[in-house]
Amino acid sequence: LAIGQENAFPWIERDLGIEFDEWDVPTVDKVTFESTRQGIYFGGDSAFGPENIIWAVEHGHQAAISIHKHCSSEPLDKRLPHGMNLLSTKMSIHEWSFSNDYDPSNRRRMRHVELKQRFDELNIEVELGFSAEQFVTEVERCLNCDIQTEFTAKLCIECDACIDVCPVRCLTITQNGDKSDLVKRLSAPVTNQDAPFYVSDALPQTSRVMVKDENLCVHCALCAERCPTGAWDMRKSELLIPYAIDEEVAACNRKTG
Ligand code: SF4
Ligand code: SF4
Structure with missing residues (x-):
């Protein structure tokens, strides 16, 4: 059981080479989680002050990579990059690998x-x-926020079927322009001026653009079901965050070529 009340390190002798900051918590590298003493790592609240358990677990994973590299005599800061995959969730014409029946x-x-x-x-x-x-x-x-609408401009024949079917009217095909100008021409009134917009490349038929108000989309997939050319797709985003085992596999692959 961990109850985060206060950071207190009276048990760490101050002559060990571990430096402490103005909050009296150890000075920790934000990438490697190593303290100022080589081979000693901190994570969770003790690293950067109060955060939630999810960040504490992530700190543990990052420190594990550092410990693995330390034991393998590799530089701690040479790490695999984070990545992201977008995988189509389409199973058949009206079937997706997620429940798109938004309630x-x-x-x-x-x-x-x-x-x-x-x-x-x-x-x-x-x-x-x-x-x-x-x-x-x-x-x-559930709004299925991990499922993204993905648009391929070159496939669009500007039939307006997706615009017609969208239940929240978040799609518009119009001439491109500045955001302040575009917002006046969208299908649904814009209530949040800071909302993010997707603006596609120029469409092949008329050089207009597909605009989507990301603030309104409920990820219902109706646009992708209705689109006759597959210009809209629903793709699951998957974050790729390397763990210590991935670093080891990558190191083995480098050695074996
Ligand atoms: S997923 Fe649904 S709400 Fe989002 S753009 Fe397509 S039809 Fe509109
Ligand atoms: S339904 Fe497909 S082809 Fe028709 S306007 Fe929408 S994206 Fe373009």
């Missing part, structure tokens, strides 16, 4: 134990969780 229902209200029972039994769990029906609805409310 715009409001968030379900979780069931709780009645107040009287809570006072009668102070040691009981108050939240009862979702019912099976609520659970299914909650799952369908």
